[in-house]
Amino acid sequence: MIILDGKKLSEKILKKLKAEIKRKRLKLKLSIILVGEDSNSKIFVRQKKKACEKVGIDFELFKFSSKISNSELKKEIKKIVQKSDINGIVVQLPLPKGLDTEEILNLIPEEKDAEIVSPVVCAVDRILKEYKISLRNKNIVLIGKGRLVGQPVASWLKKRNLKFSDIDEIKNADIVISGVGRSNLIKGGMVKKGVVVIDIGKDVDFKSVSKKASYIAPVPGGVGPVTVACLLKNLVKLNQV
DSSP states (O other): EOOOOHHHHHHHHHHHHHHHHHHOOOOOOOEEEEOOOOOOHHHHHHHHHHHHHHHOEEEEEEEEOOOOOOOHHHHHHHHHHHHHTTOEEEEEESSTTTOOOOHHTTSOOGGTTSSOOHHHHHHHHHHHHHHHHOOTOOOOOEEOOTTTTHHHHHHHHTTTTEEEGGGGGGGSEEEEOOOOOOOOOOOOGGSOTOOEEEEEEBOOHOOOOOOOOOOEEEESSHHHHHHHHOOOOOOOOTTOO
């Protein structure tokens, strides 16, 4: 079994980005909008801040109470969007209940949308390429239909004319990509020997599944760090002269 080392790959991507930023003398700032006190969201924000520091990108956090109204948050975001020194904006998801995610995300203009290309899709693609794992002629199972993982990964697979099924077909899966966010959803007895497992939602019982897998991307240290690196790559690309 081989661990798909996202931390190592992310360092490689960030090193190249740092050199590019220095070479092109880019002055960049990433701003994160965080609403509420979700513990996972706070972890992701810290990771993004740390990555920005590594490559020489300024970082700014705009933090709001979970009790903020939809209309008030929209007003605040419109102010942030107008700031000329901000090159990229990310609304950290999920937003608290009562807020209209679609409305909020639509306030971010394309020229400042650091997630205009899904960082998760970019991360999955980079990991597979790094370890020379092909999706062609494979039984692919995608678990989860959420905005952050399931939907963008499904769109990506469809664009590549790759067929995939859901958890009902997991026994026959050559490749499993999972982003539900439910601990121990996938256990060793559910998968076949030699399966490739890309865990994004911390859904996999690592101890039992790793005994069957040929490759496995764990949480933490798998897709997450590469997702952050891909986000910063998006930011750099948005600001090319």
